[in-house]
Amino acid sequence: HCSSFVRWCLYNADAVTLNILEGSWANDFGHFPGADPVRLKDGLDQIRPGDLLYFWVDEQNGHVAVVLGIDGDTVTFAESANWGTHQDPRNGVRWRTFDKKATDFNKYRFKYLIKMAGVYKD
Numbered sequence: 001h002c003s004s005f006v007r008w009c010l011y012n013a014d015a016v017t018l019n020i021l022e023g024s025w026a027n028d029f030g031h032f033p034g035a036d037p038v039r040l041k042d043g044l045d046q047i048r049p050g051d052l053l054y055f056w057v058d059e060q061n062g063h064v065a066v067v068l069g070i071d072g073d074t075v076t077f078a079e080s081a082n083w084g085t086h087q088d089p090r091n092g093v094r095w096r097t098f099d100k101k102a103t104d105f106n107k108y109r110f111k112y113l114i115k116m117a118g119v120y121k122d
């Protein structure tokens with residue numbers, strides 16, 4: 001699922017220590033130590049590769065993805081999903097994009113940018 005994928009990315013990039021693999025849910029990234037969450041529509045000019053995109057549904061359900069790059073107004077991110085059955089075509093890891101100027105962020109599913117500069121090792 002999404003949080004396992006993001007933990008794997010952060011760990012394999014040597015950005016965090018082994019203890020992150022002990023578990024965290026998507027909702028935990030919203031208050032990850034050293035991270036700086038801001039509303040996505042307010043932080044569009046602050047997005048950097050390695051930052052996280054996040055939304056929450058309730059106390060136990062949310063979603064998190066990792067920003068791969070920015071090219072002009074196009075933001076590319078990777079996410080992983082598990083929709084409950086192995087046959088669901090939405091399952092797995094994929095990359096997607098959004099346009100910082102053309103996206104309606106009032107309707108867009110990701111609501112927060114989690115700036116990760118304070119988390120990563122120098």
